[in-house]
Amino acid sequence: MSKNILKTKSYHFAILIVKLSQELIGEQKEFILSKQILRSGTAIGALIREAEFAQSKPDFIHKMSISLKEANETLYWLDLLKDTDYLGVNLHKSLIDKNKELVAMLISSIKTTKSRL
DSSP, X not given: OHHHHHHHHHHHHHHHHHHHHHHHHHTTOOOSHHHHHHHHHHHHHHHHHHHTTOSSHHHHHHHHXXXXXXXXXXXXXXXXXXXXXXXXXXXXXXXXXXXXXXXXHHHHHHHHHHHTO
């Protein structure tokens, strides 16, 4: 059940990141940071999807761990965008909260799977 929630939440987060990237490129003419956050922010859900068909529990853990690393990198880009005035405080907080929720869910999923090895 939680895997489906994680899959759904990561997909919706990716949509927000795509829209943010479009805004950064279209309105603010920012081309470098927007590509970085687009890559890391959408990779979270893509790796979760990839983990669905992992060949083994260690493979699942590996893919989910990479997703966790991408989520952490996304936090960095969100903070950098805020601190360079490309991202407003309210949108930053909203995206950070959603990202941290994904991080917590990924950590839980990884720990649960590790405990079942």
